[in-house]
Amino acid sequence: INHIMHNGGLYKRPFNEAFEETPMLVAVLTYVGYGVLTLFGYLRDFMRQWKIEKCQNAIEREEQKDFVPLYQDFENFYNRNLYMRIRDSWNRPICSVPGAKVDMMERVSHDYNWTFTYTGRVIKDVINMGSYNYLGFAQNSGTCQEAAAKVLSRYGAGVCSSRQEMGNLDIHEELEKLVARFLGVESAMAYGMGFATNSMNIPALVGKGCLILSDELNHASLVLGARLSGATIRIFKHNNMQSLEKLLKDAIVHGQPRTRRPWKKILILVEGIYSMEGSIVRLPEVIALKKKYKSYLYLDEAHSIGALGPNGRGVVDYFGLNPEDVDVMMGTFTKSFGAAGGYIGGKKELIDYLRTHSHSAVYATSMSPPVVEQIITSMKCIMGEDGTTIGRQCVQQLAENTRYFRRRLKEMGFIIYGNEDSPVVPLMLYMPAKIGAFGREMLKRNIGVVVVGFPATPIIESRARFCLSAAHTKEMLDTALKEINEVGDLLQLKYSRHRLVPLLDRPFDETTYEETED
């Protein structure tokens, strides 16, 4: 049974999230797989050491044999013995716009993925299930492209300055006003790089003596920004409100570690959609907790802006909440708007402060004009201000695609993680060999997918991640589903026993140990 939450009227619609537990047999076989790979890794290393086999990895020179080694051999073990075997599933070069279908350059390897050669052939019309193209704005024709081309001929491609010096164009001002209107906040600021938005702005907001409560599965940019700031970081279990509340209570009651002084600021870092799990943050509960304990909320809507909500305004719109409750709304233009860059929205005093104190505002080059125009046009399209209903149709098409795709995959018997409404669909593979096999088989059938394994995910939870798009038509989805069905039968990926563990029943236990804070 799916666990559907209503929680005393905080949620206006059912919140349907499930993470099915790994079947025990699959877990045991996964460990057997890793064990066999480790043993063979040691054997191959032995053969390479004693020159029985040619070592194709980079090795230190003979003259430096007696020096202290620069790199540890063992740290490279996973890379050369496991990653190299399946390396052809990543870094695949594409040679067209990453829309619903994409062209890929074919490459082969004659020495088991140590080197690649291009055959010269281009694989045409691969169905693209890996690009973050949620609303289908990654196009090279249409209104967005024409507007961007006009701006390119007017302003050129580069700005040659940072925002503070000579790089503040009038379209940057227009973009920021538009973003503020789109989100429903007082003011917004745009940056050239989404990763840099997070990592450079969190240090400007919090410092030593502040507390950051960050979700377990936060993105590397949030983690980096939190570490750079020098604040104390405490991690709460993924999307687990009891864990968050306990941390908040402990923080307020006990204060800072040794001196017991009250914290200067408490900042809760969450994401709208978590890209590896496909789960949506429990925003109504987080906002209720934030108000009760008087802390601040930083919401990273990288994947959810444009992709969730009846108007496409993100996770705040999806839950029907007030955007003024979220103190700092951050997002990126890379995913749903088909451009590049990030933004931060909030109160006017906050954004004015960030304009002068944030590193990426002061030092980084401002955004390129055609990219800005792409964002302006696509945002106006989503809001419906360009006079057509294309934006609205895209948002609805994405929601329909999401529901259809997830329902069909579940019916086929795959284990799918995450929320019913999230356009990010992780399909569990578990075993290391199936990661490589799935990527290759799907490419043979002309579908491009992204697969992820250990150590990027926990050791048994390797997965393939599908990113749905409004540009996918139903025929494309049906073709993809048919191929996934075939590959699922071939590789025996249909693990689901249709016994979904309701999320709330996962026991909140204290058995996570973290690094001690320094």
Next chain:
Amino acid sequence: MNVGTAHSEVNPNTRVMNSRGIWLSYVLGIGLLHVVLLSIPFFSVPVVWTLTNIIHNMSMYIFLHTVKGTPFETPDQGKARLLTHWEQMDYGVQFTASRKFLTIMPIVLYFLTSFYTKYDRIHFVINTISLMSVLIPKLPQLHGVRIFGINKY
């Protein structure tokens, strides 16, 4: 291929022994080793049990107390490079569930081996030395200790 892209775990090695199904796999592995040894025709049952005990303890010593560091690069600039897997488990917190499990397993195996070797003197001496070699490194007092500088770097 980056550590922790999907989670903010700095060193995934600390959580491996807590993952679902690994205790069962461990027990099944010992069972498999035992069955393979039992199928060799010229070993008697006490010899097979002693061999299982010795091989299990030697492998445990090698993989948990000798091999240091992580097989992948971690984003914490190598804090765990000089630590064995036992010291890395759960970031050094003592007496967690996995540590207790891995301490009890050799002891249970020792009991079974003593029974099946009918407490013969030579087998007893060998098994006890083997058990001590795998129990002493697990003491919390020996966390990070390298006797005579062996295996320090």
